[in-house]
Amino acid sequence: MERTLIGNLRQKIGEVVKVQGWLHTLRDQKKIQFLILRDRTGLCQVAHWKENDPGLAEVISALGVESAVTVTGKVIDNPVVKLGGLEMQLESLAVENNAEIPLPFEPFGDALPALDFRMDWRFLDLRRKENLLLFQVQTELLAAMRDYWLQNDFIEINTPKLMGSPSESGAELFEVPYFETKAYLAQSPQFYKQMAMAAGFERVFEIGPVFRADPSFTSRHMTEFTSIDMEMSWIDSHEDVMAFEENMLRYTYQRVAEKYGDVIQEQMNFELRVPEVPFPRLPMAQAIEVLKQRGYQLPPDKKGDIDPGGEREIAAYIKETYDHDFVFLTDWSINVRPFYHMRYEDAPELTRGFDLIANGLEITTGAQREHRYEVLKAQALEKGLGLDPIQFYLDFFRYGCPSHGGLAIGLSRLAMVMLGLPNIREVVYLFRGPNRLHP
Secondary structure (H helix, E strand, O other): OOEOOHHHHHHHOOOEEEEEEEEEEEEEOOOEEEEEEEEOOEEEEEEEEHHHOHHHHHHHHOOOOOOEEEEEEEEEEOOOOOOOOEEEEEEEEEEEEOOOOOOOOOOOOOOOOOHHHHHHOHHHHOOOHHHHHHHHHHHHHHHHHHHHHHHOOOEEOOOOOEEOOOOOOOOOOOEEEEOOEEEEEOOOOHHHHHHHHHOOOOEEEEEEEEEOOOOOOOOOOOOEEEEEEEEEEOOOOHHHHHHHHHHHHHHHHHHHHHHHHHHHHHHHOOOOOOOOOOOOEEEHHHHHHHHHHOOOOOOOOOOOOOOHHHHHHHHHHHHHHHOOOEEEEEOOEHHHOOOOEOEOOOOOOEEOEEEEEEOOEEEEEEEEEOOOHHHHHHHHHHOOOOOHHHHHHHHHHOOOOOOEEEEEEEHHHHHHHHHOOOOHHHOOOOOOEOOEOOO
């Protein structure tokens, strides 16, 4: 007998079916037992009269909540049952895996334990329907982005995560032994995306892991995360990249809203709003003035940069002024941007770079890249970099390379914003941080 998903039981009234799932709740009464089963599509009630099979009744009584079971039974229409007005009358039950008693914690209780404890038992925490929904949303999010890229003639690439030299800077690097030498875990596919531009691919994207040896313990940082990267050639400025991103995000939000908007509202009490385009743009110099006018004091070490509190304050200003949840912060100082960001010819102290702030959280960094070999070398030296470790990268620009630019989006940060969640540990499948390498 083929398995029937609980969400399809309405189509099986009067039939004997097989359902497989977890024992969500057991109500063991004097004459009858009610098993509430759960699979990824919902809940159903299974009724068993003890006198029909006393031996089976004993087996059921010994079950731990969250046991994995297979049941067969007849589906009947029963309007009294709150779970869809359906009930299965039990005929057989097989215990696939009995759950130990007690559970480490109650995944479906009103009061969940501390997040860090739940991370120790992540497989149990993920059984909550909100978490299932979260990863269904992420699946649709990435599918929508892939569709959008393919509609716009992009090619998917997969770049190395073991590198012989740093991909961004000498900071925040994980160094690993590599035979007789050493390697680094990739902080970004940046150099290899640009290699694709020099190769004539013109438009590429990648979805893959990146690594940052950042000892941060905030609600927004991880040491390993999934980066969504793209690069495109023959652009006139970074405005082309921003325009592409905002339209891609609108398309992505629309796809997710159409498929899951109502469920997100029901399960998470959060309204998913599809953003209007264009997104507001705010040059960094103006952003800093806005913060001053609003009485926000930036930390002294944030010269030309904005801290998380400042990002939230800017987001509040944009919401009040434009009723928008997104804003591009543009025209960043060369002091806080990598050597490969292109600079304005008439304002060489500024880069053609941007960040995208969404609901007060930075989710994207992007820029037009410098594609002229001599200029790129000079900018690397100005930043104090030695040329030998990055010569392989510099070589990309010696034999004809078009103007290009791109961006990177943190998948988990985007999911946080999309679903209104407060902590990145809740969004990633398995969190990696300074103090967590398990499970």
